[in-house]
Amino acid sequence: MLGRKGQASLEERFIMGLDDKIKNKTEDMTGKAKEATGKATDDEQLEAEGKTDQSKSDIKQAGEKVKDAFGH
Secondary structure (H helix, E strand, O other), rough: EEEEHHOOOOOHHHHHHHHHHHHHHHHHHHHHHHHHHHHHOOHHHHHHHHHHHHHHHHHHHHHHHHHHHHOO
């Protein structure tokens, strides 16, 4: 629900932030699984995809930490 001036409530921001963190962690875990599977099967492309997924997740997690630090 949006409060005054179209802003999300504190509870809504918390839930949205938690949802983002869960998605980021899932992307990281998927990346690790892809990387491990790629290594085990000598599939360099899958291994690279896994590393890319992990890097994306790391960047998103860093962004979440910045948002948390500024209370958004």
